[in-house]
Amino acid sequence: MTLALKVDKLTKHFGGVRAVSDLCFEAQTGQTLGLIGPNGAGKTTVFNLISGVYPVDLGSVEIHGCDITHMPSGQRVRVGLARSFQNVRLMSHLTVLENLLVGQHVRAASISDLLIPYRLIPNHRWKREAREALAECGLEAYANEAVHALPYGVRKQVDLIRATLAGAKLLMLDEPAAGLNPTESNALRDHLRSLKKRGITILLVEHNMHFVSSICDQIIVLNFGEKIAEGSFHQVRQDAKVREAYLGQEGE
Amino acid sequence: MSGYMTGVLVALAFNVIAAYAVYLPLAAGQLNLGIAGFMAIGAYGAAFLTNELHWPIWAAVAFSGSLAGFCGILIGVPVLRTHGIYLALATFALGHVIAAIFLNLEVVGAAAGYPVSAYAPPMTIFICAAGVVALMVYISTTRFALYLTAIKNDPTVADLLGISVRSMQVSAFAIGAAVAGFGGALYAHHYNFIEAQHFDVALSVFTVLYVLFGGTQSVFGPLVGAIFFTIVPELLRSSEHWRYALFAIFIILFMAIRPQGLITADLFRWRRGDVK
Numbered sequence: 001m002t003l004a005l006k007v008d009k010l011t012k013h014f015g016g017v018r019a020v021s022d023l024c025f026e027a028q029t030g031q032t033l034g035l036i037g038p039n040g041a042g043k044t045t046v047f048n049l050i051s052g053v054y055p056v057d058l059g060s061v062e063i064h065g066c067d068i069t070h071m072p073s074g075q076r077v078r079v080g081l082a083r084s085f086q087n088v089r090l091m092s093h094l095t096v097l098e099n100l101l102v103g104q105h106v107r108a109a110s111i112s113d114l115l116i117p118y119r120l121i122p123n124h125r126w127k128r129e130a131r132e133a134l135a136e137c138g139l140e141a142y143a144n145e146a147v148h149a150l151p152y153g154v155r156k157q158v159d160l161i162r163a164t165l166a167g168a169k170l171l172m173l174d175e176p177a178a179g180l181n182p183t184e185s186n187a188l189r190d191h192l193r194s195l196k197k198r199g200i201t202i203l204l205v206e207h208n209m210h211f212v213s214s215i216c217d218q219i220i221v222l223n224f225g226e227k228i229a230e231g232s233f234h235q236v237r238q239d240a241k242v243r244e245a246y247l248g249q250e251g252e
Numbered sequence: 253m254s255g256y257m258t259g260v261l262v263a264l265a266f267n268v269i270a271a272y273a274v275y276l277p278l279a280a281g282q283l284n285l286g287i288a289g290f291m292a293i294g295a296y297g298a299a300f301l302t303n304e305l306h307w308p309i310w311a312a313v314a315f316s317g318s319l320a321g322f323c324g325i326l327i328g329v330p331v332l333r334t335h336g337i338y339l340a341l342a343t344f345a346l347g348h349v350i351a352a353i354f355l356n357l358e359v360v361g362a363a364a365g366y367p368v369s370a371y372a373p374p375m376t377i378f379i380c381a382a383g384v385v386a387l388m389v390y391i392s393t394t395r396f397a398l399y400l401t402a403i404k405n406d407p408t409v410a411d412l413l414g415i416s417v418r419s420m421q422v423s424a425f426a427i428g429a430a431v432a433g434f435g436g437a438l439y440a441h442h443y444n445f446i447e448a449q450h451f452d453v454a455l456s457v458f459t460v461l462y463v464l465f466g467g468t469q470s471v472f473g474p475l476v477g478a479i480f481f482t483i484v485p486e487l488l489r490s491s492e493h494w495r496y497a498l499f500a501i502f503i504i505l506f507m508a509i510r511p512q513g514l515i516t517a518d519l520f521r522w523r524r525g526d527v528k
Binding site for chain 1: 390392393394395396398399401402404405406408409410411412413414415416417469517518
């Protein structure tokens with residue numbers, strides 16, 4: 001196994017508030033890493049720092065040995081980083097298929113790719129690839145639907161497919177199971193397992209502990225921006241600091 | 253065809269060209285209120301080349317359109333750092349500044365205006381307008397247009413997916429400027445006289461209105477908007493005193509009821525099932 005992600009002493013302040021402090025962790029290729037913690041623990045901030053939405057104050061982030069700490073956010077997808085958002089952020093004026101075509105951009109970014117009239121070419125390879133990705137998840141019937149009209153669970157899945165079509169080696173998913181019913185949640189779990197088999201590393205923020213325990217190899221627990229525990233799901237659930245963070249101290 | 257009808261169709265052709273100059277930046281979420289300034293660059297540039305340097309019309313029009321596009325890049329790089337109302341104000345001021353420059357430029361007649369000797373007949377204007385429509389329809393079938401819509405929807409996600417948001421926005425702005433310059437150059441050679449007041453901010457505002465009315469979700473929106481705003485005032489000409497008031501009331505009501513414009517992407521999906 002090779003190192004897919006290395007986060008070293010990652011620190012971020014917002015004014016006087018220390019949102020993330022000296023955070024260190026690693027993920028091996030093909031591993032599914034869960035990032036959990038109470039609300040306000042800094043999980044989404046860590047995602048935003050790794051993906052470049054926020055600049056890093058201190059520390060470093062490496063993906064497959066490439067230091068991306070100060071790389072512009074738009075270039076990180078080129079080293080294999082893709083992410084989803086807590087609130088699904090698909091392009092609402094586009095169809096499902098068009099959203100997936102946007103996701104392919106990193107692999108179709110030359111001037112000639114930009115100017116090919118792909119809409120006029122029936123079954124163009126980009127459209128075919130996007131349809132196949134939809135078919136794998138049983139969503140091909142939604143290809144030409146405008147995303148704003150779709151059920152929440154379908155939008156979540158489309159968001160995930162778009163991230164994988166970007167050629168992700170490291171996929172960061174912010175609460176992918178939130179708002180899904182049990183059937184959709186199971187389908188998502190199967191989908192993530194299939195991605196894992198393809199060697200894609202997954203970093204997951206999630207509040208649904210049943211989902212986390214069923215999919216994650218390793219868990220990191222954050223509280224007030226600091227790592228308080230790391231290990232398997234069963235190890236961290238026994239940890240006193242974790243219990244305190246979630247349940248509060250005895251006698252409080 | 254009567255002279256009146258020809259005049260209306262020529263005005264329509266110019267309005268269509270101007271509408272498409274506004275359309276591309278607007279499709280990327282940029283409200284450009286300085287489009288008349290780029291038309292002025294094209295008009296004065298081409299007129300100078302045919303009058304003083306005796307260039308053929310086609311070369312002068314092509315060069316001036318490109319010049320306006322180049323100015324679009326130079327201006328777009330700093331101006332597109334602003335967003336929303338600030339971008340609208342910056343481009344609004346830009347239109348004023350360009351008009352003021354030509355108003356004081358003696359070499360092209362300054363406030364007295366600038367007669368243009370070479371003439372572009374109506375058929376040339378129609379063919380060029382059709383060419384602009386064809387170009388925009390072509391662009392709408394490419395990834396470039398898809399990315400502009402993506403950027404308008406969510407620039408943060410577009411950036412994270414690797415799309416160079418600034419490059420795309422500047423490109424859309426520059427292509428719009430080039431189309432405006434092209435239209436301005438034709439305008440100068442059809443009407444054979446230009447003055448700075450022809451390219452005032454009202455022209456930019458009306459052109460934006462064509463596009464917003466027709467809708468920015470479909471490439472045919474600007475065409476429909478330009479047709480509507482050219483033809484309907486002519487049809488209402490019999491009610492001379494009230495036509496502008498009636499027209500204005502209609503537009504206000506329409507924009508309140510259907511802010512997305514007349515032609516939307518959903519309309520086309522419903523018609524033909526969209527991308528196959």
